[in-house]
Amino acid sequence: MSAATRKPGGGRLVALILLTVPLAVYAFLYLMPIGSVLSLSLDNGALGESLSHIRAADPADRDAQAAALIADMQAMEPGRQAEVARELNQEMSGFRTLFLKTARASDGIEPTLAGLVVADPRWGEEKYWQVIRQNAAPITWRHYQRATGLVVDDDGRITAGGDDIYLQIMGRTLVIAVQVTLVTLLISYPLAYAVANAPRRLAAFVLVAVLLSFWTSILVRTTAWVILLQTAGLVNTFLIWTGLVDEPVQLIFNRFGAIVAMTHVLLPFAIIPMMNVMRTIPKSQVDASRSLGAGPVESFLRVYFPQTLRGVGVGGGTVFILALGFYITPALTGGPKDQMLSFYIADFVKRALNWGMASALSVLLLAMVLALVALFGLVRWLSARQGGRA
Amino acid sequence: MSRAIFWVSTVLALLFLVVPLALVMPLAFNGSSFLTYPMEGFSLKWFEEVFTEGNWVRAFGNSLKVALGTTAVALVIGGLAATGLMLTGRWLQIVLTGLFVSPMIVPSIVIGVAFAYSFGRMGLSGSYAGLVLSHSILAAPLVFLSILTSLRGLDPDLDLAAASLGASRGQRFRHVTLPLAAPGFAAGALFAFTTSFDEVVVALFVASPDSLTLPVALFAGLRDRLQPTLVVVALLLSLISFAFLWLMARLQRLNAPQKP
Amino acid sequence: MAFIDIRTIDKFYGSFQALSEVSLSIPKGAFVTLLGPSGSGKTTLLKILAGFEGVSAGQILLDGRDITALKPEARNFGLVFQGYALFPHMSVFDNIAYPLKVRRKGRGEIAARVEAMLDLVQLRPFARRKPQELSGGQQQRVALARALVFQPDLLLLDEPMSALDKKLRVDLQDQLRDIHQRLGTTFINVTHDQEEAMHMSDRIAVMNLGRIEQYDMAHTLYRRPASRFVADFVGKSNIFAGTVEGGAFATEEFRMALPADGARPGAAELVIRPEDIRLGAAVAGDVVLAGSVAASTYSGDRALYSIALPGGRVMLTYGSARDGALEPGAPVQIAFDARDGILI
Numbered sequence: 001m002s003a004a005t006r007k008p009g010g011g012r013l014v015a016l017i018l019l020t021v022p023l024a025v026y027a028f029l030y031l032m033p034i035g036s037v038l039s040l041s042l043d044n045g046a047l048g049e050s051l052s053h054i055r056a057a058d059p060a061d062r063d064a065q066a067a068a069l070i071a072d073m074q075a076m077e078p079g080r081q082a083e084v085a086r087e088l089n090q091e092m093s094g095f096r097t098l099f100l101k102t103a104r105a106s107d108g109i110e111p112t113l114a115g116l117v118v119a120d121p122r123w124g125e126e127k128y129w130q131v132i133r134q135n136a137a138p139i140t141w142r143h144y145q146r147a148t149g150l151v152v153d154d155d156g157r158i159t160a161g162g163d164d165i166y167l168q169i170m171g172r173t174l175v176i177a178v179q180v181t182l183v184t185l186l187i188s189y190p191l192a193y194a195v196a197n198a199p200r201r202l203a204a205f206v207l208v209a210v211l212l213s214f215w216t217s218i219l220v221r222t223t224a225w226v227i228l229l230q231t232a233g234l235v236n237t238f239l240i241w242t243g244l245v246d247e248p249v250q251l252i253f254n255r256f257g258a259i260v261a262m263t264h265v266l267l268p269f270a271i272i273p274m275m276n277v278m279r280t281i282p283k284s285q286v287d288a289s290r291s292l293g294a295g296p297v298e299s300f301l302r303v304y305f306p307q308t309l310r311g312v313g314v315g316g317g318t319v320f321i322l323a324l325g326f327y328i329t330p331a332l333t334g335g336p337k338d339q340m341l342s343f344y345i346a347d348f349v350k351r352a353l354n355w356g357m358a359s360a361l362s363v364l365l366l367a368m369v370l371a372l373v374a375l376f377g378l379v380r381w382l383s384a385r386q387g388g389r390a
Numbered sequence: 391m392s393r394a395i396f397w398v399s400t401v402l403a404l405l406f407l408v409v410p411l412a413l414v415m416p417l418a419f420n421g422s423s424f425l426t427y428p429m430e431g432f433s434l435k436w437f438e439e440v441f442t443e444g445n446w447v448r449a450f451g452n453s454l455k456v457a458l459g460t461t462a463v464a465l466v467i468g469g470l471a472a473t474g475l476m477l478t479g480r481w482l483q484i485v486l487t488g489l490f491v492s493p494m495i496v497p498s499i500v501i502g503v504a505f506a507y508s509f510g511r512m513g514l515s516g517s518y519a520g521l522v523l524s525h526s527i528l529a530a531p532l533v534f535l536s537i538l539t540s541l542r543g544l545d546p547d548l549d550l551a552a553a554s555l556g557a558s559r560g561q562r563f564r565h566v567t568l569p570l571a572a573p574g575f576a577a578g579a580l581f582a583f584t585t586s587f588d589e590v591v592v593a594l595f596v597a598s599p600d601s602l603t604l605p606v607a608l609f610a611g612l613r614d615r616l617q618p619t620l621v622v623v624a625l626l627l628s629l630i631s632f633a634f635l636w637l638m639a640r641l642q643r644l645n646a647p648q649k650p
Numbered sequence: 651m652a653f654i655d656i657r658t659i660d661k662f663y664g665s666f667q668a669l670s671e672v673s674l675s676i677p678k679g680a681f682v683t684l685l686g687p688s689g690s691g692k693t694t695l696l697k698i699l700a701g702f703e704g705v706s707a708g709q710i711l712l713d714g715r716d717i718t719a720l721k722p723e724a725r726n727f728g729l730v731f732q733g734y735a736l737f738p739h740m741s742v743f744d745n746i747a748y749p750l751k752v753r754r755k756g757r758g759e760i761a762a763r764v765e766a767m768l769d770l771v772q773l774r775p776f777a778r779r780k781p782q783e784l785s786g787g788q789q790q791r792v793a794l795a796r797a798l799v800f801q802p803d804l805l806l807l808d809e810p811m812s813a814l815d816k817k818l819r820v821d822l823q824d825q826l827r828d829i830h831q832r833l834g835t836t837f838i839n840v841t842h843d844q845e846e847a848m849h850m851s852d853r854i855a856v857m858n859l860g861r862i863e864q865y866d867m868a869h870t871l872y873r874r875p876a877s878r879f880v881a882d883f884v885g886k887s888n889i890f891a892g893t894v895e896g897g898a899f900a901t902e903e904f905r906m907a908l909p910a911d912g913a914r915p916g917a918a919e920l921v922i923r924p925e926d927i928r929l930g931a932a933v934a935g936d937v938v939l940a941g942s943v944a945a946s947t948y949s950g951d952r953a954l955y956s957i958a959l960p961g962g963r964v965m966l967t968y969g970s971a972r973d974g975a976l977e978p979g980a981p982v983q984i985a986f987d988a989r990d991g992i993l994i
Contacts, residue, residue, distance in 0.1 A: 036504060215584065224414040355507060553701075
């Protein structure tokens with residue numbers, strides 16, 4: 001038994017006391033807010049709270065459902081009626097008028113299906129009932145259905161029949177992130193190489209440039225690009241002055257502008273890990289390769305480059321993950337067709353006040369990032385294991 | 391040939407990295423309101439405008455207040471987390487490190503949505519406290535990591551030596567651990583301050599028009615209309631960042647001869 | 651009565667047993683060395699004495715008082731670390747003053763006692779320097795002063811010489827023994843260097859695989875090793891496996907009278923120290939063997955020879971080297987007195 005071992009610096013009790021404050025802060029100010037996003041994405045809001053009679057009614061008995069709907073309508077305040085109508089309208093356009101009209105008149109309607117059809121013939125159509133039944137539960141998948149374009153058909157099967165606009169946006173987000181990562185790596189490599197291998201003064205200069213760039217805020221660097229790339233901006237002035245173009249070129253609010261600015265902003269995140277790896281590679285290795293008869297290019301490709309891949313992986317991974325969730329730079333330099341997932345999340349919160357959709361998209365974005373982090377972790381673990389065996 | 395490739399690619403990449411800021415910043419001193427060259431004389435009028443206009447001054451004051459508050463709160467959270475972590479077992483250390491560092495990988499837009507909603511329910515949205523607390527969550531991982539790094543870099547024998555010389559746990563922390571890890575705490579503080587001072591996304595969600603920070607005001611200005619005052623604000627923000635980078639470099643140099 | 655009494659200590663790390671039934675009693679004012687190869691458990695025992703590790707079983711008594719569960723800071727033991735563990739942010743003076751400060755001594759008393767220690771280790775001119783501005787030997791003396799200034803009941807030394815070069819090491823060994831004699835404090839030193847152990851200590855505990863193989867004075871350890879391990883680890887030795895029968899010891903190469911009475915019949919090992927072997931000249935009654943020089947190591951004052959016997963065994967012996975060492979291949983005769991043999 002080893003129960004008697006005791007670290008002098010240890011003391012579980014002290015650790016517990018010290019960790020209480022940060023753990024409490026993280027739980028209340030970080031895990032709970034993130035958790036609330038998760039629950040918001042599944043929360044049915046006003047619908048889930050207000051359609052309790054419908055939920056309890058026998059789905060096969062049309063008259064019972066009609067009676068339940070009228071009972072639910074009567075139980076709602078007018079404000080709540082408007083809220084429910086708006087949420088139903090998000091599911092099927094035209095529902096708002098139907099619901100509000102019926103709700104206002106609900107006291108005079110006979111509580112049967114026939115009575116409702118008299119009030120508005122649209123109640124005779126099954127699709128409206130379907131929407132109501134599907135959205136009566138306190139938990140809903142409709143935000144995710146809308147986010148992914150997957151719909152539940154009449155038989156309860158999931159099919160890809162819906163509007164796939166957000167799926168396209170997710171695809172676009174991934175494509176832009178890949179594009180930015182590739183360009184960033186291409187530009188970072190020579191700079192990282194210069195810091196590690198160039199003559200001292202150049203290396204120091206590049207390092208200072210990289211660090212200054214790293215410490216300058218993302219917004220400031222984006223500002224610079226907005227000013228440079230605008231129609232009457234420096235780049236266009238220069239292009240016209242040189243006679244390369246006759247009239248200003250559209251450089252901003254399109255994919256070009258978004259990628260240029262994002263690349264510039266993310267460069268230091270790729271350079272720093274690459275540089276740290278390159279600094280650990282002894283210069284004598286390339287010399288050794290040269291002395292063994294390989295040319296400079298071959299020595300670089302066969303001896304130097306493979307050893308830098310670890311840094312390229314870390315740098316590329318960091319840039320990719322940051323690019324996935326990027327908001328301000330694409331929002332300021334991209335066009336409508338270059339907006340990434342984060343733009344729509346912000347839009348749902350700020351303009352549409354649709355917390356359900358904002359949360360569902362947030363959860364999907366977070367899931368993508370976490371999956372990537374897990375993937376990088378796995379790759380690192382595997383390569384470390386392989387390296388250990390070799 | 392290979393040298394040519396090296397030089398050309400390095401110079402081009404370096405130009406891309408440096409030129410945008412170097413070209414734009416002088417426009418803060420432009421005499422005209424056009425944001426392009428050639429400049430029409432040297433003028434400080436845009437600086438004057440920024441310094442006299444209530445909105446910019448107020449935003450700057452808000453940013454300063456929030457950043458200072460964030461530095462204090464994040465230092466406490468990150469410092470306690472790092473020192474507490476050092477006393478736990480290996481597996482708990484791995485789990486807790488993952489937890490404490492995780493806000494760094496969660497996209498800030500997601501954190502923004504989460505705070506906007508939760509603070510709304512807690513009645514904190516738009517408040518100074520809400521901004522400070524949300525920025526503290528973003529800054530705490532950096533403070534935690536820099537303090538943890540300097541604590542891990544300490545020779546564990548120093549603590550044992552102090553114990554053998556009769557110092558209690560509290561005395562050892564005050565006399566040995568804290569002074570030797572001080573550069574880590576200072577670096578953490580610098581990180582926390584700049585994180586908060588430069589932060590846009592979460593502040594966009596949490597701040598109210600009254601508690602607008604400088605980056606949020608700059609962001610709104612950029613979406614609204616480009617004018618030289620924005621360059622002035624950007625220049626001031628970068629100067630503050632450079633000051634912090636300089637402090638950080640000083641700190642590292644100060645710390646270097648301590649390690650034999 | 652023993653001052654430090656270590657009673658049947660066991661120490662496990664998981665399923666690995668680092669110490670098994672270690673018992674040791676140390677009189678007040680003694681200079682004891684724990685000697686052993688790495689992994690022998692000597693450092694673990696030191697950590698347990700210092701209070702940095704708990705025990706799995708057993709107890710430690712100090713002057714009859716059980717201190718097994720006492721925290722390190724409550725033990726009042728000085729400890730000199732292998733890497734010295736000087737506080738880099740404090741001057742030499744402050745390092746030495748530290749244990750007095752945490753004991754809340756007055757300023758005047760602290761100054762007087764620190765200065766007395768600085769004189770003892772001859773570092774007075776360096777009081778204001780930072781530790782990293784001192785040489786390795788000076789740092790070691792600061793560590794020693796810091797560990798002694800609060801008049802500890804016991805001073806523990808964890809391989810204090812291992813970071814120093816050989817010449818300096820011998821000087822510091824003399825100084826350490828000198829300080830021990832002047833202060834009269836009980837010292838426990840840990841080392842893997844048997845010369846250092848023999849040079850400084852009154853008694854040596856040889857450790858191997860978590861056990862104490864032998865605890866004796868240096869001379870006894872060398873002349874009367876209790877086990878093959880001790881014979882092999884302490885000094886150089888030639889060891890023959892053979893059998894005891896009919897009042898004699900026999901190996902493949904020779905047969906001789908027993909060196910001492912009371913050996914039980916059966917398998918046994920005979921240890922002959924190289925310095926007990928006569929090269930070339932035999933005395934009447936000696937065991938005489940013929941062989942040839944296999945290798946020689948010349949060290950100025952003498953030469954160490956490996957002599958190959960016809961059966962293939964190699965024996966170590968010293969020879970005078972005033973006229974240069976013998977050439978490899980040269981036929982030689984070696985002889986030793988059976989009474990110099992040690993039977994294990």
